[in-house]
Amino acid sequence: MVKAIRRLTVRISLPPEISALNDVIMNLRWVWHEPARALFESIDPQLWRACGHNPIRLLGEVSADRLTALAADEHFKRMVDGSAADLRDYLDDRGWYGAANDKATDAGTPLPRQIAYFSPEFGITEVLPQYSGGLGILAGDHLKAASDLGVPIIGVGLLYGAGYFAQSLSADGGQRETYPHHDPDGMPLTKMIDAAGDPVLISIDLPEDQVLHAQVWRAQVGRVPLLLLDSDIEANSAALRTVTDRLYGGGKDHRIVQELLLGVGGVRAIRAYCAVTGTAAPEVYHTNEGHAGFQGLERIRELMTGRGLRFDEALQAVRTSTVFTTHTPVPAGIDRFEKSLLIDVLRDDRALPGVPIDQIVALGDEADPAVFNMAHMGFGLAARANGVSQLHGDVSRDMFNSLWPGFDRGEVPIGSVTNGVHAATWVAPQVFDLARRTAGDRPVGFDLIEQVPARELWELRNDLRDGLVSDVRRRVFASSLQRGMTAAELGWTSSVFDPNVLTIGFARRVPSYKRLTLMLRDPERLRALLLHPDHPVQIVLAGKSHPDDGGGKELIRQMVRFADDPEIRHRIVFLPDYDIEMARELYAGCDVWLNNPLRPLEACGTSGMKSALNGGLNLSIRDGWWDEMYDGRNGWEIPTADGVEDPDRRDDLEATALYDLLEREVAPLFYAAGDDAVPTGWVDMVRHTIASLGPKVIATRMLNDYVRALYAPSALAARAAERDDFAQAKALAAWCNKVRAAWPTVRVAFAESSSDDADHGLGSHLNVRAEVHLAGLSPDDVLVQVVYGKPDDDNELRVPAYAQMQPVGGDGDDHWYAADVVLDRQGAFGYTVRILPQNAALASSADLGLVSTA
Ligand SMILES: *Cc1c(COP(=O)(O)O)cnc(C)c1O
Numbered sequence: 001m002v003k004a005i006r007r008l009t010v011r012i013s014l015p016p017e018i019s020a021l022n023d024v025i026m027n028l029r030w031v032w033h034e035p036a037r038a039l040f041e042s043i044d045p046q047l048w049r050a051c052g053h054n055p056i057r058l059l060g061e062v063s064a065d066r067l068t069a070l071a072a073d074e075h076f077k078r079m080v081d082g083s084a085a086d087l088r089d090y091l092d093d094r095g096w097y098g099a100a101n102d103k104a105t106d107a108g109t110p111l112p113r114q115i116a117y118f119s120p121e122f123g124i125t126e127v128l129p130q131y132s133g134g135l136g137i138l139a140g141d142h143l144k145a146a147s148d149l150g151v152p153i154i155g156v157g158l159l160y161g162a163g164y165f166a167q168s169l170s171a172d173g174g175q176r177e178t179y180p181h182h183d184p185d186g187m188p189l190t191k192m193i194d195a196a197g198d199p200v201l202i203s204i205d206l207p208e209d210q211v212l213h214a215q216v217w218r219a220q221v222g223r224v225p226l227l228l229l230d231s232d233i234e235a236n237s238a239a240l241r242t243v244t245d246r247l248y249g250g251g252k253d254h255r256i257v258q259e260l261l262l263g264v265g266g267v268r269a270i271r272a273y274c275a276v277t278g279t280a281a282p283e284v285y286h287t288n289e290g291h292a293g294f295q296g297l298e299r300i301r302e303l304m305t306g307r308g309l310r311f312d313e314a315l316q317a318v319r320t321s322t323v324f325t326t327h328t329p330v331p332a333g334i335d336r337f338e339k340s341l342l343i344d345v346l347r348d349d350r351a352l353p354g355v356p357i358d359q360i361v362a363l364g365d366e367a368d369p370a371v372f373n374m375a376h377m378g379f380g381l382a383a384r385a386n387g388v389s390q391l392h393g394d395v396s397r398d399m400f401n402s403l404w405p406g407f408d409r410g411e412v413p414i415g416s417v418t419n420g421v422h423a424a425t426w427v428a429p430q431v432f433d434l435a436r437r438t439a440g441d442r443p444v445g446f447d448l449i450e451q452v453p454a455r456e457l458w459e460l461r462n463d464l465r466d467g468l469v470s471d472v473r474r475r476v477f478a479s480s481l482q483r484g485m486t487a488a489e490l491g492w493t494s495s496v497f498d499p500n501v502l503t504i505g506f507a508r509r510v511p512s513y514k515r516l517t518l519m520l521r522d523p524e525r526l527r528a529l530l531l532h533p534d535h536p537v538q539i540v541l542a543g544k545s546h547p548d549d550g551g552g553k554e555l556i557r558q559m560v561r562f563a564d565d566p567e568i569r570h571r572i573v574f575l576p577d578y579d580i581e582m583a584r585e586l587y588a589g590c591d592v593w594l595n596n597p598l599r600p601l602e603a604c605g606t607s608g609m610k611s612a613l614n615g616g617l618n619l620s621i622r623d624g625w626w627d628e629m630y631d632g633r634n635g636w637e638i639p640t641a642d643g644v645e646d647p648d649r650r651d652d653l654e655a656t657a658l659y660d661l662l663e664r665e666v667a668p669l670f671y672a673a674g675d676d677a678v679p680t681g682w683v684d685m686v687r688h689t690i691a692s693l694g695p696k697v698i699a700t701r702m703l704n705d706y707v708r709a710l711y712a713p714s715a716l717a718a719r720a721a722e723r724d725d726f727a728q729a730k731a732l733a734a735w736c737n738k739v740r741a742a743w744p745t746v747r748v749a750f751a752e753s754s755s756d757d758a759d760h761g762l763g764s765h766l767n768v769r770a771e772v773h774l775a776g777l778s779p780d781d782v783l784v785q786v787v788y789g790k791p792d793d794d795n796e797l798r799v800p801a802y803a804q805m806q807p808v809g810g811d812g813d814d815h816w817y818a819a820d821v822v823l824d825r826q827g828a829f830g831y832t833v834r835i836l837p838q839n840a841a842l843a844s845s846a847d848l849g850l851v852s853t854a
Contacts, residue, residue, distance in 0.1 A: 014059070015071035020084035025055045026188050027087055029222040031125040032144060032424035034432070036083050043070065053581065054127040056186055091223055095150025096700075097707070104712070111707065112715035115153045116270055116282035117142060118292035120262060121164075121247055122157050122228075124221060126581040128187055129163035130228070132247055132544070133509040134606055135327055137580070138388075139288050140221075141422035141606075145699035147222025148424070151707060154273065154282060155226035156266040156292070158258065159184060159217050164247045167544045167577045171484045173560030175545055175553045175576075179246060184217055184230065192216040192227070192269075194276055202229060202268045204260060205350035212240050214261060216269045227269045229261055248546065256337055256345055259374070263294025264351060267302075283715040286323040286706075287382070290335045290374030294352075296322055296381030297360060301352045309726060311359050312737065315381075317729035320843070321718035323710045324382035326375055326414070329395045330513055330601050335374035339364075342372045367402070379403055379414075383717065383843040384710050386415045388604040391627040395600050406851040408800065413844035417709065418625055419604040420702030426610040428467075428588035434460050446694030454683045455676065461591065461615055461686065462499070468589020469497045472540055475575045475582070482576075496570050497538050502670040504619070504662075505590030505611065507542035507578050510552040513601040516543060517555045519594075520562060521655035529659065530571040535667035538571045539594075540586060542578035587611045592666060595620040596658060598650075599640050600627075609697035615686040619666060621654070629696055634689045636661055717843065732841045735781070736848060739837045742775040746782070748854035749773055749814065751833040760829070766821045770805060770833040770854070771814055779807045783838040783845055784817045787853075791830035805833070 014021055021039075030036035040055045041048045044062050051057035059067075070076045101111040121136030122128070124143065131137060139155070146153040162179035170176050184191075192200045192215070204212045213236050214229040231243040243257050250258075274281050285295060296318050303314035328334065339361055346357050363380040364372035379385055379400060387393040393416025397409045404412050435444045438452055449457075477493040497503070510516050519526055519539070529537050541559055545552030556574070563572045575582060587593070593611035595602070595618065605624040612618060618635035620626045630637050638661060641653035673679045695701065721729040749771040757764035768786045784805040789797045805817035823829060834853040836845045 015067060017071040017077055018067075018080045021059075021080050024080070024083045024087055025059070026190065027091075027220045027222065028124055028128075028188055029087060029090060029147070030055070031127075032422065033086075034429050035086070039079050039083055042076070042079070052126060054187070056127075056188055060186070093150065095148065095223075097150035097152070100707070109712070109716055112283045112711050113152065113280045114282040115151065115284045115286060115711055116156060116266075116295075117146075117153050117286045117288065118156045118262065118266055118295055119288035120157065120259075120291040122155060122226060123580060124219065124226070126579045128189075128219060129182060129579065130157065130160055130247065131580075132164040132546075134604075135289060137583075138419055138606060141420070141425065141699045142288075142703070143221045143224045143226060144422040144425060145420070145703045147224045148422075149700055149703055150223065151703055151711075152280075153224050154270060154279070155221065155224060156262070156270060156295075157226065157228050158244045158247075158262055159189075159228035159230040160244050160247045161230075161232050162246050162249075164544070165249075165547060168482050169479060169556075169560055169574070169576045173557045173564065173574075175556050177547045187219075189217040189219050189228070192218055192273065192276065194272075200269075200272045200276065201233075201235060202265045202272065204264050204268075205353075206257075206345070207347050207350055210237065210240065212236065212243060212257065212261060212265075214244070214265055214269075216272065218273075225273065227266070227273055229265050229269055231261065252337055252341055255335075256341055259291050259335075260294055260345060260351060263292045263296075264298040266292060267295050267298040283718055284321055284323060284711050285318075286325070286711070287378060288325055289327045290324075290378040293374050293377045293381060296377075297352050297355055301355050303726070304354050307726065309730070310733065311356055312733040313726060313730045315359075316732045316736070317718070317721050317726055319381060319383040320721040320729070320841075321714055322382040322384070323706075323714055324378040324385040325417075326378065326385065326387055326396050326400075327603050328601075329392065329399055329603060330511070333511075336366070337364075337372045337374070339370055339372045375400070376403060383847065384415075384714055385413065386417050386710065388416065389418045389624045389628060390416050391600055391624060392416060392603040395603075404846050404849045406853065407846045407849070410799075411846050413846050415709065417702060417705045418628065418696075419606050419609075420697055420699040421606050421609045421613065422699045423613055426584065426587055427613050428464055428584070430460060430463055431588075431614055446691055449687050449690045449694075452687070454678050454680055454687075457615070457683050457686060458678045461683075464588045464614065465503055465591065466499045466589075468503065468540070468585055469499045471582075471585045471589070472497045472573055472575070476573050479576050492566075492570070496573060497540075498536075498570075501571070502535070502537045502592065502667055503590050504537055504539045504592045504594050505541075505586045505616070506539065506594045507575075507583065507586050508595075508605075508607055510543045510545040510555055511549070512551055512555070513598045514543075515596050515598060515651070516541070516552075517558055518596045518651060518655050519658065520558060521651055522659065523562065525659045526562075527568055529662055529667070530568050532663075532667065535663075535671050536571065537662060537667060540573055540575065540590065542575045542582060542586070544578055583607070583610070587616065588614045590616050591670065592617050592619050594658075595623075595626070596638060596654065597621055597623050599623040599642060609693070612689050612693045612697060615690055617666075617682075617685055617689055619658075619661065625697070629693060631692060633685065634692050635685070636666065713843075717841070720841070728841055732839065735839055739777065739781060739848065739850065742777050743837075743850050743852070745773065745775040746777065746835055746852045747773050748833045748835060748852065751831075751854050753831070755823075760823055762823060762826050764823050766823055766829075766831075767818065768805070768821060768831060768833065769808075769816065769818045771816055772833075772835055773813055774815055774835075776813065779810075779815055781838060783836045784815075785834055785836065786819050786821055786831050787834055788821055788829065788831035790825065791828055795830055797830055797832070 104111045119139035121131040122139045123131030123136035124140040143155050165177040168176045202214045214231045217228045219226040299318045300314040303309045363377040366373040387396040396414045397412035438448045560574045587610040593608045593616045602624040608618045621638045639657045641650045644650040751770040753768045786803045787800045789800040803819045805819040808818045809816045832854050
């Protein structure tokens, strides 16, 4: 057989009667708009599935006769026109943001005109396989929610020729990876062209006279454009064509060029996009994880060459308009390079001409002097930063405390915005149908779930589980064939899973901290749960391991081998090639969504949110989002053995807790049906889950939070920084230099106190006075504070309070300050005095990482 070295897709032209279908296909809103999907499906239901729900492939493969027939079909034509009109209405609506911006504008503080959102991966649909896991799915949901709300975002990423990878299983249960090439012409993408109709080419100069070029594909996600850079073009050398070959593939030297393209090339792509389309330039730049960090350096370069700013001035201007989101407390998850590698890529002043390389390198300093840390640069280039759940915010403040030395962890300027999920993408159509039926002519809302009769809710869950069981059977059959079995020996796959058995799902990437195999700690106990005579459970598992992660692949092998046992294979399955399509089936059909990470390493986790929106109950370690949203009645908490040092023992304890919960609480509740066959206790929990979690886990809540807490303040700060030829950014840079130079000799000379009550009674006032030396700085440059509270045995103030001291006089460089503190708690009391830099243009007084404590 001859193998084609390249495949391409010939796009068809539709008969004019139904040409509007093209508009509906090319805007990815169909991904979350069921009527449009139903329309595609009606063209040819079998082909629709065979084409992997890709409407472009569908039209490429449907017969000409069928198209001609459809073009003559009045009903179909009306459906097409209706869909196109509905899309136009959606695109024309200014949404929530339009109204919010009117209000903000009246108040003199308009919301950002435009926001750029960078991410190394985007999970929007299985048809665009440009994601590996939660980070990408989150980015996709971010864009979709922005589109729904009318938030003006431009997404920026890379188009990877082979995506992440396709996973299958070998006969012995090992993970096999293949890298099928995804032809951009076969996907809903448009090439960006200039006014003359030529493809726009982005370029980055590299050492030794090399130039990296990229073309730019645009995916239109509702109202939001997503620009994807693609290096696989003839203008590039053979080696540079492979820069965007795979997501998270290749060695560090490969990854650093990818990230250069994402960051530097991404900014250049935005500039080209804005020029070509007449779109306003972004006022805020949001980087989803550290990989896109070079975007800040490119913007510094622009300001240095275009506006004549010095590096430190440009840095201030860029920081004010940048938001950085950190996504992982797992050290291996942090993007790091050898400094020598970075210096090598940037050498000869080619990629970022004019930006001093020593200044760049310093931004990524970390404990290891040879290593450049992209997360550290992320914080350095952003005045505002956040983690992705409250707990993760806390963990991040601790983890990155060293970047703000001298500050308590609670003061580290990293906030949190808890992730959310895009309901219209992840909620099964049957759930929406029920919601609409219940709402009648009222608006659909989560509170309406209270009015749905128990029987109806239970029937919905049964229906969804039923659908999953069919999917599981089909997938197990296909996977078994792929593993080398023949159809003749696969009769058993038609009775895999039982539509009436409690169904538990566990699907996600397979890094070790997520503990895919925790349930295998005691295989006999797991078997007993699966085969329980009255209360059996069935478990569906899925997830890809990074191809270089041998440990993860071994976990998959163990799991598959366990599930291969003929005694239990009807109750536990591992489905290969986890993707968005499978994910939707699992979230809809599973009764229980299991998550057992090693706390606190799950930054947020979002799969459980998607399950909850479909009425699945979470059974999870109190980590990530579950730590803040579990309320005792909306699912179960697997108790953690925090503090148990021995990892084996900890796994044993937590696995035992999991088995106990399943055996004693979860399964009995599921099977406790009354005479009417409805398990009311279970249904009540489903109801409460949807009502209580629904409004909190949706991505529109998340977007709201980002706009309010991060985007709007960033835009205001950025406007102030750039006014009058960047006067404020320049002044701030000069001020920072002055403060940094003076700081080593800024100090608290002495502090003393007297009380209005010699016995220090409860409620009495303590008058604290201090003398500070400001090394030439003025009192306006600093904040002097009393730090006070209950001291521990080492006199550490664990949970301090702060009171601002007022200047009360001075002599030359000696300044006197005073403050009154109320002794409002009995017991031990301690205080100290400290000095911080203060400038209204700083996002936080911890920003410079400078503090001088008595
Ligand atoms: C939601 C989702 C994830 C994220 O799962 P976690 O719970 O965050 O681990 C990963 N992959 C796919 C396909 C998803 O839809």
